[in-house]
Amino acid sequence: xxxxxxxxxxxxxxxxxxxxxxxxxxxxxxxxxxxxxxxxxxxxxxxxxxxxxxxxxxxxxxxxxxxxxxxxxxxxxxxxxxxxxxxxxxxxxxxxxxxxxxxxxxx
Amino acid sequence: xxxxxxxxxxxxxxxxxxxxxxxxxxxxxxxxxxxxxxxxxxxxxxxxxxxxxxxxxxxxxxxxxxxxxxxxxxxxxxxxxxxxxxxxxxxxxxxxxxxxxxxxxxxxxxxxxxx
Numbered sequence: 001x002x003x004x005x006x007x008x009x010x011x012x013x014x015x016x017x018x019x020x021x022x023x024x025x026x027x028x029x030x031x032x033x034x035x036x037x038x039x040x041x042x043x044x045x046x047x048x049x050x051x052x053x054x055x056x057x058x059x060x061x062x063x064x065x066x067x068x069x070x071x072x073x074x075x076x077x078x079x080x081x082x083x084x085x086x087x088x089x090x091x092x093x094x095x096x097x098x099x100x101x102x103x104x105x106x107x
Numbered sequence: 108x109x110x111x112x113x114x115x116x117x118x119x120x121x122x123x124x125x126x127x128x129x130x131x132x133x134x135x136x137x138x139x140x141x142x143x144x145x146x147x148x149x150x151x152x153x154x155x156x157x158x159x160x161x162x163x164x165x166x167x168x169x170x171x172x173x174x175x176x177x178x179x180x181x182x183x184x185x186x187x188x189x190x191x192x193x194x195x196x197x198x199x200x201x202x203x204x205x206x207x208x209x210x211x212x213x214x215x216x217x218x219x220x221x222x
Binding site: 001032034036043044045046049050055056087089091094095096097098099100101 | 142151152153154157166167168169202207208209210211212213214215
């Protein structure tokens with residue numbers, strides 16, 4: 001199985017900060033990488049797919065980049081609604097696999 | 108509006124069975140591949156199973172292979188997960204989601220395996 005490793009596991013930040021989360025794959029997943037946001041007690045919500053394509057109604061402060069084995073999710077200016085846990089997910093190779101999650105908390 | 112509504116979860120003893128359902132609305136269900144994902148309490152996300160739009164292709168995580176069966180009824184806009192030989196480690200919130208990239212998720216149904 002392809003292992004997905006996110007860093008950091010926890011990130012403390014303030015409103016207005018630029019935030020970057022990294023996701024590394026144990027082998028190439030080409031561009032087949034998605035990012036999901038999850039808030040406590042809620043279902044995940046897909047933010048980005050195909051590495052860099054913004055999902056429907058996702059604010060433009062979110063962006064994704066990378067290819068192959070290294071990917072990043074960037075929030076250009078953190079907003080109060082963005083404090084949550086973020087997961088990367090590869091869907092290039094069955095079984096699809098997820099990163100362990102990055103919790104973005106208030107500093 | 109896309110909606111996915113899971114049901115069928117509950118408390119079951121180890122070795123027991125459950126059948127989860129996911130009813131879809133707001134899109135052409137028969138054209139869309141579907142995925143089950145689970146999340147153990149306080150843990151991360153784990154892929155469980157995938158089925159193609161026609162139902163002719165399906166995959167399973169190694170942890171459930173041979174015990175779980177995914178199926179769909181396109182006439183009823185419904186996705187299913189038959190879970191047999193349940194174990195304590197299957198305890199989780201089970202979500203259905205669309206496509207491999209999981210663009211829309213249901214709210215989940217809780218499965219608790221305990222004696």
